[in-house]
Each structure stands twice: as C-alpha cells, then as structure tokens.
Amino acid sequence: MLIERVRSALQPRPPSRIGVAVSGGSDSAALLHLLHDFACDETAHGRHIALRAVTVDHGLRPESAQEAKAVGEMAEALGVAHDILKWTTWDGTGNMQDCARRARYRLMADWAASHDIHHIALGHTADDQAETVLMRLGRAAGVDGLAAMSPRRRMGGVTLLRPLLTVRRAALRKHLQARGIAWIDDPSNDNPAYERVRARRALRTGEAGLSVEALCTVAQNMAMVREALGWQCFTAARNHVRFDAGDVVIARQGFRALPVEVSRRILHDALRWVSGAEYGPRGPAMGLLLEALRGGTVMTLHGCQIVPNGTEIRIFREFQAVRALDQGFDPSGQALWDGRWQLNAPQGVSADGLRLRALGEAGLAYCRRCRAKAETQARAAGQVPPPAPARPHAALIASPAVWRGDALVSAPLAGCAEGWTAELRRETESYFTGFLE
Numbered sequence: 001m002l003i004e005r006v007r008s009a010l011q012p013r014p015p016s017r018i019g020v021a022v023s024g025g026s027d028s029a030a031l032l033h034l035l036h037d038f039a040c041d042e043t044a045h046g047r048h049i050a051l052r053a054v055t056v057d058h059g060l061r062p063e064s065a066q067e068a069k070a071v072g073e074m075a076e077a078l079g080v081a082h083d084i085l086k087w088t089t090w091d092g093t094g095n096m097q098d099c100a101r102r103a104r105y106r107l108m109a110d111w112a113a114s115h116d117i118h119h120i121a122l123g124h125t126a127d128d129q130a131e132t133v134l135m136r137l138g139r140a141a142g143v144d145g146l147a148a149m150s151p152r153r154r155m156g157g158v159t160l161l162r163p164l165l166t167v168r169r170a171a172l173r174k175h176l177q178a179r180g181i182a183w184i185d186d187p188s189n190d191n192p193a194y195e196r197v198r199a200r201r202a203l204r205t206g207e208a209g210l211s212v213e214a215l216c217t218v219a220q221n222m223a224m225v226r227e228a229l230g231w232q233c234f235t236a237a238r239n240h241v242r243f244d245a246g247d248v249v250i251a252r253q254g255f256r257a258l259p260v261e262v263s264r265r266i267l268h269d270a271l272r273w274v275s276g277a278e279y280g281p282r283g284p285a286m287g288l289l290l291e292a293l294r295g296g297t298v299m300t301l302h303g304c305q306i307v308p309n310g311t312e313i314r315i316f317r318e319f320q321a322v323r324a325l326d327q328g329f330d331p332s333g334q335a336l337w338d339g340r341w342q343l344n345a346p347q348g349v350s351a352d353g354l355r356l357r358a359l360g361e362a363g364l365a366y367c368r369r370c371r372a373k374a375e376t377q378a379r380a381a382g383q384v385p386p387p388a389p390a391r392p393h394a395a396l397i398a399s400p401a402v403w404r405g406d407a408l409v410s411a412p413l414a415g416c417a418e419g420w421t422a423e424l425r426r427e428t429e430s431y432f433t434g435f436l437e
C-alpha cells in the first residue's frame, strides 16, 4: 500500500513538522495527499504532525502563477497551509533548468528555516530515479553519480525526504484517479529538447534490458558501494591527514599505498574544504592532479595550491584566489575572511579604518624584517626567540593580514601578530565526517 511506503520512509519517528514541496504534478499531488492521510492517522504514529506545503513559481511559463494558485486550493481543501515562493532573480544566463532547480532548493531551504521546518518531502519516484541513472550513465558518471538520489539527504539545516522513491509514477496516478484528484501536466515533460524526456522515452522502449526496476537496483547497489567507500576514506583520512593553520597536510607514504579512488576522494574533499566551495573539482582535473602528485609536481586547482615534498602533500589557499578580498571590521573589531578566518583586534584597540587583505609578498617581506629584528633583540637579552612559521612561502602570502592603507598592522599566521588573533571558523572535523554523509 502506498501509505505504507510513506510510513516506512518516515521511520523510526516521524518529524512533528514536515514541509511538502508540491509542483502540482501527479507525483507531488499524490505525495501531499498521502502525507496528509498519514499525518491524520495519529493513532498509528502517536504524535501530531503539522504539514505545510510550498510551491515555487519559477515564472518561466505563462500558466505558472495560476498553477501555483491551484496547488494552494488543493492544499486548502485538505486544511494544509500553503505558501508560494517566487523566483525572480534569474539573469537569463546559464542552463535554465539547472538554475531553476538550484534556485528552488535555495528558496525552499530559506522558507523551511523561516517556519522552523527541518524536513521537506519531495515527490521523486522510481521513474525519476531510473531516468537520473540513465542520464548519468550517458555522462560516464562514477559511483556517486550512479547512486543517484537518496531517500534522505541533508541540505544545510534541512533534511530532504523522498518517501516515494521506490513507487512507480503509474501507481500514483492510478491512486489519484481512484480518488478523483486532478493534477497538472507540465508540457515541458513531453519536450524532447530536455535530456530527461529523452531518457524517459528510452526507458519506455525497454531496449537492451533497460527498465526502471533494473536502473533503480543499480542506484541502490551504487549507494551501498558509496557508503563503503566513505568509510574507507574516513579511516584513511584519520590515519594520514592532519591540519596545520588551515592547511590540509597529507602523509605521503601512507597516501601512496591507498587505492586510487580513495586517494582521489581524500584530495577532492580536501580541496573543497580549503576552498569552501560547494562542489569539488571535476573528474578530469582530479586525474591531472593525481598524475602531478605521482611525479612530485606542484599544482594549482580549485583556488588552492597542492605542494608535495619528500614526506607530505600540503594543500593551502592560493594567493590569486584571495588577492582581491578586501574588507573592513565590525564595531567589535572582528571580521570573517575567506569564509573561514576570523580576525580579532586586541582588547581595547579600535579597528576603525583598518582593512583585512591577503598578506602578499610585500607584507611577508615586512614580517620577515620584523622577525629578524625581534630575534636579534631576544638573543641580545639572552632569550630564545619563538620559532618562525614553518609553512611554505606561498601559503604565508595567502594568509589574512590587517592593513592601514599600505602599512601592515598584523599578520597573525605569519608570526607577526601584534596582539591580534586569527581563529579558524571552519571545523576540521567536518572534513572527516563529510566522508560518512
């Protein structure tokens, strides 16, 4: 029974508030009704579940506003609150479908946060899953791509749920028809200009043994492989990766002995962690990086520099990627730089008129002169001078520094702190746990 699929997708304990993303198509219309049935059956799950539906009006077709309104009426008939979010920020560049999808998820995540909703249910079906696998096969995807969509996935502060991922679209339509519920047919679902529509057609012919069931099984198999790989990467990273002043440092000997796919993932996620980018580099670029490292060559990729030496591989921010950053401080004398370094002024010192920029060559030369002077003074006073920063020159020039005009005030990561501190605000632990997500 369909309701059983919904129940098992929400196990072990259903959330008390669930957002439902409804485009008005058959799948999400069925999802809304099934979730409503489930929520109403309080005796079965023993708690009150509040549903709230949302429709994103992309404004890309003349009928879209009317369709969003129709979804509102459908939700109202069930006594479910409904909101319409409008996408108004497309600049007409890039792949329209992809931009619309990203915007939809962004809008829905903000909407969920504003309603204290931590779970959003989506109407993806087994047919969607199979189409996704087929499209990705066509693009020569690897394990992650072929694992396709998961029934439950974290997206920032919200968990996306796909309770209908094992249900066929035809079954949902039959269910809606039996209950006399109408849905909206989006004409773009038949437009062969779209890759998904072509994949759907290829699946219909059943040629070469391609079927929704077979491709969904591929996705499940790949999801299991991905999980196993994640565990192996997590263990290997724990054994061979350390952090040094925001750089990722990998022990070369242990790294060399790892299977290529594991070392590729360790590097890939390190680049993502250091750069703070949502995605890591693409496959071919990663191939070039692995080759460069085998030959002991330095490489620049994804706003990072990757530098092997005899014993270690160090990954740090590339100067070019941060050289244009230039910002002021808040009234309390703090500023977040490059999304990860928080600079703090010494107590009682005003940061008014000061700027936060990369240290650069001139700044580093100045730091070295200051250090040399301080060392001479310390030795003359019979003291041992503090050790010089051991990070490479290229890493130091890409570190944050405080400036008054062209005069350097402080460079805490280059041994010239002058009372300022730099705190790393990106958790190093998230690098490791990322392999298990």
Ligand SMILES: Nc1ncnc2c1ncn2[C@@H]1O[C@H](COP(=O)(O)OP(=O)(O)OP(=O)(O)O)[C@@H](O)[C@H]1O
Pocket: 020, 021, 022, 023, 024, 025, 026, 027, 028, 029, 054, 055, 056, 057, 058, 104, 121, 122, 123, 124, 128, 186, 189
């Ligand atoms: N404009 C939208 N507003 C709200 N949710 C949406 C929207 N478009 C898609 N979704 C959500 O994402 C799921 C998958 O999207 P997809 O584009 O595959 O579906 P669809 O063809 O628009 O409609 P359906 O899946 O309802 O038949 C939908 O089932 C729905 O939960």
